[in-house]
Amino acid sequence: AQKVTQAQTEISVVEKEDVTLDCVYETRDTTYYLFWYKQPPSGELVFLIRRNSFDEQNEISGRYSWNFQKSTSSFNFTITASQVVDSAVYFCALSVSGGFKTIFGAGTRLFVKA
Amino acid sequence: GAGVSQSPSNKVTEKGKDVELRCDPISGHTALYWYRQSLGQGLEFLIYFQGNSAPDKSGLPSDRFSAERTGGSVSTLTIQRTQQEDSAVYLCASSYDRREAFFGQGTRLTVV
Numbered sequence: 001a002q003k004v005t006q007a008q009t010e011i012s013v014v015e016k017e018d019v020t021l022d023c024v025y026e027t028r029d030t031t032y033y034l035f036w037y038k039q040p041p042s043g044e045l046v047f048l049i050r051r052n053s054f055d056e057q058n059e060i061s062g063r064y065s066w067n068f069q070k071s072t073s074s075f076n077f078t079i080t081a082s083q084v085v086d087s088a089v090y091f092c093a094l095s096v097s098g099g100f101k102t103i104f105g106a107g108t109r110l111f112v113k114a
Numbered sequence: 115g116a117g118v119s120q121s122p123s124n125k126v127t128e129k130g131k132d133v134e135l136r137c138d139p140i141s142g143h144t145a146l147y148w149y150r151q152s153l154g155q156g157l158e159f160l161i162y163f164q165g166n167s168a169p170d171k172s173g174l175p176s177d178r179f180s181a182e183r184t185g186g187s188v189s190t191l192t193i194q195r196t197q198q199e200d201s202a203v204y205l206c207a208s209s210y211d212r213r214e215a216f217f218g219q220g221t222r223l224t225v226v
Contacts, residue, residue: 045217
């Protein structure tokens with residue numbers, strides 16, 4: 001069975017602080033895909049990144065960076081110099097290659113205060 | 115259209131009535147998903163369709179829930195004999211192959 005755990009329910013930071021959102025996944029499959037999505041207060045989920053299990057290179061996109069470590073089954077997301085507009089719920093998700101079923105974590109609600 | 119379209123955006127229904135929720139995926143996307151999000155909660159997988167393959171219905175919570183996808187495009191999620199615990203936002207998403215999913219705005223269902 002597949003599982004995604006986001007242990008941090010809520011995080012509150014002050015603008016310009018760095019913040020890391022944790023994601024731990026479980027699967028017995030060797031081929032799988034990991035995702036991060038953002039759900040701002042407006043409600044519509046926005047795709048941030050997709051990573052397959054064979055690509056452990058970390059990725060940076062502007063203020064966003066992702067650290068994928070298969071050894072610890074983690075796919076953590078860091079926002080550098082956070083901004084108020086980063087306030088949202090962030091979801092980590094897992095999809096295995098044998099099907100299209102994508103399992104989401106419970107989400108981490110991030111509050112960035114000015 | 116440019117994105118995933120869901121209708122209605124809001125639905126209030128009486129307990130025991132049936133409801134139908136509609137999803138128009140992005141043209142050309144082969145996979146279509148339904149999720150449920152209760153207030154302040156994560157996304158609960160309900161069902162997905164991929165091409166002409168049999169749908170994965172493993173997430174449907176009871177036999178009151180069903181979904182179909184006609185012509186590989188539009189999908190309808192039907193909830194029969196609605197209960198108060200069915201109140202939630204129902205999200206539809208579509209994707210091309212195993213790429214990222216694009217989500218609609220959701221249908222907020224309230225059962226009174």
